[in-house]
Amino acid sequence: ACNNSEKTDTGGTDAEAQSGEGTINIGYTGPLSGSAAFYGERTLNGVQMAAEEINNAGGVEVNGKKYKFNVVSLDDKYLPNEAGANAKRLMQENKTPIIFTPHSGGVAAMQVFNQQEKFIIGAYTSEPKVTEGGNKLTVRIPPRYDGYLEPFTNYTMEKFGKKIAFLPTASQYGKDWAEKLQPHWEKAGGEVVYNSSIDFAKDTDFFTIITNALKEKPDVLFIGGPSEPTAKVAKQARELGFKGGFIVMDQAKFDEMKKVTGSYDVLNGSIGVMPLVDSDSPGIPEFVKNYRAKYNEDPGSEAGLNYIAMYVFAEAIKAAGSVDDPEKIMEHMQDGLDNLPEDKHVYVIPKIDQNGGFEGELIVAAIEDGKVVPIKAD
């Protein structure tokens, strides 16, 4: 009954499909409506752009046969049960060897049956449990963020002082970050004077909580979450007279924050991840140019990382010599990373750990005198 389905055409036309070429369906389930839609769309953009580029370059050749990618995307409204249903549907109707999803609930719901039904989950979530739970067909796309702790702590503590107030987003990611940062900060001799979080989905105004945080006279604020509200938090902290530095969690991007604050001046003294567009990784210029042309905005890491992941999967498929055996593809993920052409290195990801987590290199940047300056990690 569901034949009139939902193919997002990504290059491969029917005509090509008939002329002895194969199609590999790639699944995607994520929030495409509701309050998290912007996030879902950006992750999907990365996957789609990569698939399209590969198709335009002739597709992938596996065992002498040409294949093109077709991304099939479904909306799950950020709900695990919908993600589960979508995955079932994708398997049933499209036989997708890989399904991307950008939330841990969706990953968890799919992990119930992905090994039985044989598909790889492209998990865009920083939750370590998704790969540490023993599921053999899950790839965790975002790199671990532990590496940020050191440079962030060193930089701000040196420049501003030892007292920090925590005000990250109330999401799981924000809380994980805070949990990791706290011992680190304290070990370095600092003190956490205020520890709370802001729920951007429920708070209308951040003045109240910032007032409370500033009451403790912190030297540094740890903030983060989606870029725009994070920028608001920074701006309002400045309005309330805060003069110290910011540690900006990696979910927020300086370049996107700037759109809200107007200039980098407000953010002086912040340390965070290098905005993708300002990074000097080899794949950046090309990627940024194409992305802007296609989506009319600057790409962020959601797009960038999923873009790479799609490429890596393509390379892994080639290396595995199989388009429909996820286990085999999984075995060749490291080959996929190794074979990734230099000019696609939007991020540098040299390794995948034995559980399926990408281990990428981190690039850190600070804002000084209204400019983004790279900071050497390690």
Added chain:
Amino acid sequence: MLFAIVFPFVTQNDYFIHVMTLSFIWMIGVYGLNLLAGYTGYLSLAHAGFFAVGAYSLGLLTVKAQMNFWTAFVLALMITSILGFLVGLIALRTKEHFFAIYTLCVGYILYLVIDKWDSLTEGVRGLIGIPAPANIGPISFETPLSQYYLVLVILLVVILIVYRIVHSLTGRTYIAIRNSEDLAQTIGISTMKNKLEAFVLSTFFAGLSGALYASFIRFIGPDIGNIVITFDLLTYLLIGGIGTLSGPIVGTVLVVWISQQLQFLQDYRMLIFGPILTLLVIFYPRGIAGSIAGWNARRAEKKLAQAQLDERFSQRAITAENQVKEG
């Protein structure tokens, strides 16, 4: 019903089975809502909250307390019902919109507690690794098909229970309360006791539905307690026909199916789904099941009219069904 039993063999489609199983789970919750809103006239918007309490009770008892599945299952239902009892005791003092919004707030509190109390519930991270239903003797519930039948059997029991309640003196009592609570009270009906009964039963079904959900999806996050879920359930009920027995089934299947069908619209499906919902409510105010029952009743009425009434009156036995159908 027969269709539901043979359905898996007809389709052989995992995805359909998955969606149907989920629909059945929702239906159980919708029946709970129907019993309360449809028959006693009290619209509870805390339903998702109780759904989540059922799900989390099961999840926590199995994952954190490592309890045997079925023990946890029974306990989860008891916890939900007891909570429902306590909430009902206070909430039922309010009426109409106040009750609706009071329960909306209760639901929201339940959601916030689940969301914020992360030392217990894992907060936004959610609970991972909830086990599937444990074997009952030789029957195992690991495969989607066996889960489908498990849920179906439970659903049928729920329907039977609701059917019997509605067609009994208790059901009439509920309907009397719906029609005029003051009057019910003056003819000697303890409205509080009856409302509370219906409310607890309704939360029991919500908890049952939640516990089944948790063991089927095997992951739960605070979002399942969100008011959006209540509205989903309410939508199923209203589209199907509130205060009718088949309404929950019709509505759930229809809306879930429409919503799945509209997937091809991608980001814009709510652009279509919203108006469809509104139009259905405007043009089928009694729901699909209610409208069909209405047509049938009117046809029957035309045919038989008063002649039959007189006859019915002179008979000693008057079938119970005809009286409960209205509304």
Added chain:
Amino acid sequence: MLKLQDVSVKYRSFTAVHNVDLEVHPGQIVVLLGANGAGKSTIFKTISGLNKASTGIIEFEGESLNKRSPDKIVQSGIVQCAEGRKLFPSMSVEENLKMGAYVHRKHKKGIKQSMKHVFELFPILEEKQDDMAGSLSGGQQQMLAIGRALMAKPKLMLLDEPSIGLAPLIVEQMFEVIKTINTEGTTILLAEQNANAALKIADKGYVFENGAVVLEGTSDELFANDEIKKAYIGA
């Protein structure tokens, strides 16, 4: 003044009023008699525009009312004091009266004048002018409803069972008030169960049964009719 020709009214498939012809001349008091459910209120609601006639013509001062909305009908001078009173329960007595003069809202002075007049007719209302209408007793509410209708200074006033639930003493007063209003120049169409009292003040009457007019005549003619006596006046 008011003329109904061949008017029928339906509630969905049920025809509550069949082919009614009715006429009210300026200055008259006309009474509609009839058992419960005979269709009196339905006729009233239809004249006021709350229901729509399915067939027939309703004319007021030579103009058709069929397509007019209820508020326009009030503006043209027909005000109804409805069954069930339809007061604004959480507004004070005074505010209720003020709202009665909604169509004359531009004339502040006139409103004061009318209100004084109403208070003269119903002193109890003046006493309770700051109380919520909803807290009045049934009879007091009925007075308020009539008072509110008077505030609009109608040319034609429709009174739907004004004596319902009133004490005998008040009923007497009520009919006197109606008579007074009438002599002051308001034409009145009245629906009543209390045929005795109603016919005493009326010029003309119509008897309704099952939604149709079965009898019409001057009040004397109707008084003389034995069947009417038996059915509506009592032994």
Added chain:
Amino acid sequence: MFLETKNLTKKFGGLTAVNSVDFTVEKGKINAIIGPNGAGKSTFFNLISGFHPPSSGSIILKGQDITNMPSNKIAELGIARTFQTTNLFEQSTVLDNVFVGHRLRTKSNLLDAVLRSKRLKREEEQCREKALEVIRFTGLEKVAGKLVGSLTQEEKKRTAFALALATEPEIVFLDEPAAGVNPDETEGLAQLMKKMVDSGITVCLIEHKMQMIMKLADKIMVLNYGEKIAEGTPEEIRNDSNVIKAYLGGSASA
């Protein structure tokens, strides 16, 4: 004493709607309450039936103090009532209305319903019998299957009677049972009330229809501004100057 009130008082804010009323209802008789609009008659009923809690005073039924009981308990003790604005289950049929009227005499609960127990079946039968009985009693056979919303005023009043009777009361309190009903039908309702008394039920009613009251009542109490100003036989009341001044006026017509 069958039912009596002592010093019964009800205040709404500053207003004393019922003021220290002592009243006894005589068993097996027709007791009437009359008085001007706003005298507190309906409020008096509301107090007895447990609809409002009294501000002070007490209500005693056969020696038992029922003053602050919830209305459903009072109904169980055998007190039934009708409302001034006829209050019925509008969307149900007459039969269904009356059917639940007997619910208070049954015991079956949720479990019985789920299990379809013998008790439930027996009690359903019992309710049906009762419903048919009171429908016959009130003469509603012809409209038993109609929705209450579509009935005439008089039929609604009868249905309200039937509903009250289905609770198997010892006393019924009727608030203006003949309001909005024409003389012919009023007579019918009066007959019905007599029939109720004949079958052993005590009747207490509020009415403004003096013709009917004077013929029907065994005993009348008159309220004015919440206070009892007179009590006695119709004859006594008719000639009481206070009552004439406050209520009856010149010609006690209607």
Added chain:
Amino acid sequence: MEILVQQLFNGLTIGSVYALVALGLTLVYGILHIPNFAHGALYMMGGYITLMMMVQYGLHYWLAILVSVIVVGLIGVLMERLVFYPLRHAPPIHDKIAAIGILLFLEAFAQYIWGADYQTMPTPYGQVIQLFGLTFTMQRLLIIIAAITVMVLLYLFLKKTYTGASIIAMSQDRDGANLVGINTNRVAMLTFLISGGLAAIASSLAAPINLVFPGMGQLVILKAFVIIILGGMGSIPGAIIGGYILGFSESLGATYISNDYKDIIAFILLVVILSVKPTGLFAKGGH
């Protein structure tokens, strides 16, 4: 002490926004007995339209708000005509579901037109004022002043004008209003117009201190519902006072009790109040 005063000011700011939103909601509830779940969507539309007027058409802030008030008011009217009017005889649950349908539609619509991401509304009142160690920003002062002005004007309108009184009259008896010559259809439309306008003002005032995004209505709508039952549904002073109670309880609760649980505080407050007084604080007697 300073903190307390600063937090009171913060509470006042946010309470003003809440009160404005709740007012629109309570007005529609009072008159048509519709708990309009789509009110949050009107709030969101208000934010977007003001933003679009400023950014795309370069209108001044106030002018943009004016346009937004009119447009959102008209959307409200349209909603009444197309959805709630046909449902006027339906049971109340129907209104709720229909409103949810509208809500889903408008959110999807906003996402379709303006995209799903966060946007920033510029304001000409970005100045920061430091006074006695307290921080005010012009925009926040503006929120408070504008909100109070609007509320006073609305109050005067309802109490002192016949048109206002006709809104109140209709809220109590629709037929009765008809019978005294009020055009009830027009009053219903007027009410939705005002309600939409209030939502637009609220969001246009609040947007510069937060962000504009499709889900922004959800931030306030649930709270607005809490407020209107707190204040007694349909009660105008109730909505205003309820708005400020909630604003203060949030800012003070976050300071002196717990930031994480501050939302719960408001809801528990409500549950407690309703448990004691089942019809809200300002419910009117008699019916």
